Amino acid sequence: MIWIFDSWFGWLSVLKELRKILPQYDYIYFWDSLNAPYWEKNPEEIKKLTVDWIKFLFDNWAKLVILACNTAMVHSIKDLQQNIFFDKKILWVTIPGAEKVVELWYKKIWVLATSSTVKYWAYKNRVHILNSSIIIQEIEAPKIVPLIEKWEHETLNFNKILKSYISLFDKDIEGLVLWCTHYTLISDKIRNILPEKTTIIDPSFESSIKFQKYLENHKDIEERLLKNWRLEIYTSWNYNDFKSLWKHFFDFDCLS
Structure with a gap:
């Protein structure tokens, strides 16, 4: 599955673009609604939250994670890329x-x-x-x-x-x-x-195009991704808020 992580709902724009050109893949989205929004927090808090959640995703079956939050990227990209998850696949919208x-x-x-x-x-x-x-x-x-x-x-x-x-x-x-x-x-x-x-x-659009090319050039990863046209949503707090939010941007239901 393709995991998408964000601190707020800007990720919806990323997901919409991905599903336009790559609808066949299975996606899991994780929204840290408990700690949102990240932009109100200090850099150390943002970095810790981002690193902790990305680690959680990789510890729970994630093979590839798309970080869809610019604020999280700004404060954590160096640690995520060079020090902690240098052997993992993390893609950046930025x-x-x-x-x-x-x-x-x-x-x-x-x-x-x-x-x-x-x-x-x-x-x-x-x-x-x-x-x-x-x-x-x-x-x-x-x-x-x-x-x-x-x-x-x-x-x-x-x-x-x-x-x-x-x-x-x-x-x-x-x-x-x-x-x-x-x-x-x-x-x-x-x-x-x-x-x-x-x-x-x-x-958001450019990242979907680059991601398509990435999969074309990394067949070893692409072949391991599930292709059942599925979308799963997880939040760290209050899923009902998410379902209300979903209706503003998508023309199909988000099932719990």
């Missing part, structure tokens, strides 16, 4: 988005992000590992995620706030990265505000 930016050859890229990821230069550092000449201009958008989580992303107030952030971009903006999986859920709204020529780089 990296494909950075790789796409480099492929586009734009001189300057704008990034819409949460305060936490901007503070630690997470996206800028990831892109500059690949190409240090690209100018990365990040805009903090601290109000967007809380409003999405309160189901207020269809209100006039939300649209006004979203436009206020986007008005900070250059008028001739070439590319915009949605540096939070929550933002994919409102990508249509963002598209309607941006100039038509602007390219939107969605790490």
Whole structure:
């Protein structure tokens, strides 16, 4: 099975993209609803929670884990990759988005992000590992995620706030990265505000494409994945909240 881990529900955007192009696989999603949201916690708390839960998943049959939380990635990627799970398969939603930016050859890229990821230069550092000449201009958008989580992303107030952030971009903006999986859920709204020529780089979409290529190039892993078109959901707290949440984004029932 393919395991997806997140601290909040931005992972829904990742799951939707994966199931569009790879619907035949079995997916298990684990949402740490007990400790959500991670972005309110300090870096050490975030790292410990992420490491502990990833360890739990690998101890319970996981062969491959997709980390769908940018905040968790920012504070734990080094430990997860180099020190603790160097022999395990962990895929990151963040990296494909950075790789796409480099492929586009734009001189300057704008990034819409949460305060936490901007503070630690997470996206800028990831892109500059690949190409240090690209100018990365990040805009903090601290109000967007809380409003999405309160189901207020269809209100006039939300649209006004979203436009206020986007008005900070250059008028001739070439590319915009949605540096939070929550933002994919409102990508249509963002598209309607941006100039038509602007390219939107969605790490959720890019990660699904990269994951497809990853499986094509790693037949030893692909052959071990179950293909029953199944989806299982687990939460660390209050599954009923999850079922309510699910209905906002999917047109089929999520069974307990």
